[in-house]
Amino acid sequence: MTQDAEPAAEGRRLSTRETAERLGVKPETVYAYVSRGLLTSRRTPGGRGSTFDPREVDALARHGRRDQPAAGGDGGEAAGAPAIATGITLIGADRYYYRGVDAVALAERYGCEEVAEWLWTGTLTPGIRFSAPEETLAAARRAAGALPGHSGPVDRLRVAAVAAGVADPLRFDLSGATVLATARSLIPTLVDALPLAGREPGPRATLARRLWPRLTATAPDEASLRTLEAALVLLIDHDLAASTYAARVAASVRAHPYAVVSAGLGALEGPLHGAASALAHRMLAEVLERGSAAAVVADLLRAGRRVPGLGHRLYPGEDPRAQALFARLAAVKRAAPALAAAREVEATAARHTSLHANVDLALAVLSVSAGMEPEAGETVFAVARTAGWIAHALEEYGEPPLRMRPSGRYRGPRPPQPLP
Structure with a gap:
């Protein structure tokens, strides 16, 4: 459908059969698109069928089957999306890789802190532990604790990230060594700023052990902790997901790491992403x-x-x-x-x-x-992905600044228009 014809389609919705014909697929595939969140259906009033917005259907048709990996096999970009060179994550048809190494294999052998450090520096440090500076953690806890009682854990993470940044006078130093020091302190600060539901682990506990009692009062067994540890590793990065792209845009204008993470957390809150x-x-x-x-x-x-x-x-x-x-x-x-x-x-x-x-x-x-709240998965996602956002920020800081400035394609009234 041409742009000029779009207004004529407003008000009339397409049936499942018409949608399938317009997309060139079977009706069963239309419902698969709905399940994937690529199309939105609406029940027919008083009927048994579903209807679809013709503009949404045409947008999907123009972009092609966005549920399939893009040409080239990395699956990292949708049709028409800008390609950004990265050496962090490669996504294949049934596997994905951190710096060329199978991410699942990494999760089987190493913990979140070890894999994060390796992604940031290219050096694996077995047994490494991150720690939160007392002054920074105190500021993050005060800020997160001041939120209303109904606030969710990701709300607290967002506020804690801002407070931690304000408490760090070196936040604008984007040298590699300083950014790495920031990353090693920010992630445990975010975790330790969450309120405890269970027993506080020891100071040298892994990130997974420190996160667990902030997700549930249920005492963990070793198999559950290993599962949480693996989840943190597997969720560190997944190429240029929406939150990662937002983080890279922030890094491209030389925002400091706390702001980069804040940008990622903002995009993560979308119901089609982390939630x-x-x-x-x-x-x-x-x-x-x-x-x-x-x-x-x-x-x-x-x-x-x-x-x-x-x-x-x-x-x-x-x-x-x-x-x-x-x-x-x-x-x-x-x-x-x-x-x-x-x-x-x-x-x-x-x-x-x-x-x-x-x-x-x-x-x-x-x-x-484990008796966790529904938002626990999003919390795990946010904590893990913070390490990935930092990895992308480190990469983006090495690129020319301000390079992620797309040009808009204006579709409004043509000038000159009368003064309102």
């Missing part, structure tokens, strides 16, 4: 309560909503992060009911689509089984 695991958590909890995945999935689809925790635009098959976490969760006894519920959700949806479980569903199994 997706909370939706999967609530769905799994409902499946366990009702004892039927089929009923829950049916209700979601009837309401025109996607099934959370299924499908990923970069992986035509299974999400390797979900596979790795499910394997670890199988060793957690209390996770068995939630894991079975997740598998049932996946099997139910597979009757009509080719969607597989993604990392959000795996995080939901962990959070539900």
Whole structure:
């Protein structure tokens, strides 16, 4: 459809059959797009079918099948998106790699702090631990503690990042050594600024052990801690996701690392990004309560909503992060009911689509089984991805400044227009 023809389509929505014809796909694929969040459906008033916004359908048609990896096999960019050279993460059809090394293999052998340090410096330091400076942590805790009681953990992380930056007089020093020192102190500051629900671990505890009691009052077993540690490693980076792109834009104008992380956290709060695991958590909890995945999935689809925790635009098959976490969760006894519920959700949806479980569903199994709040998965995501944002900032600081300044394509009224 041409731009001139778009206004004529307003007010009339497309049926599933018309949408499939316009996209050149089968009707089943249309619903797969809905499940992936690429299309929004609306139930027909008084009917059994779904309708679709023609402008949204045409935008998807223009960009091609955005749920498939881009040409070249890295899967890191959608059609029409700018390509940014990076040496951090490569995404393949069924695997992804940190600096050329399989990320799943790294998660099996090393902890979050070790992998983060390796991404930042290219040097692996076994047993490295990050620590938060007392003055910086005190400022972050005061700021996060001043928030209203209904504030979520990511709200506290955002405020803590700002407070930590204000408390650091060297924040504008973008030399490599200073940025690395900032990164090593900022991540534990964010974790330790979260309120405790369980028992405080020792000062030399790993990041996963320090994060666990801030997610739940349930005492951890070793298998659960290993799962959380693996999740932190697997979520450190995933190429130029929306929050990472926002972080790189901030770094391109030479914003300091605290501001870079704040930019990433802002984008992460979008319901189509970091918050997706909370939706999967609530769905799994409902499946366990009702004892039927089929009923829950049916209700979601009837309401025109996607099934959370299924499908990923970069992986035509299974999400390797979900596979790795499910394997670890199988060793957690209390996770068995939630894991079975997740598998049932996946099997139910597979009757009509080719969607597989993604990392959000795996995080939901962990959070539900450990008695965590629905937002726990997003918290894990934010803490881990902070290390990735710093890695991208270090890379971007080495590029020419202000290079991420796209030009707008003006679509408003042509001048001159009368003065209002």
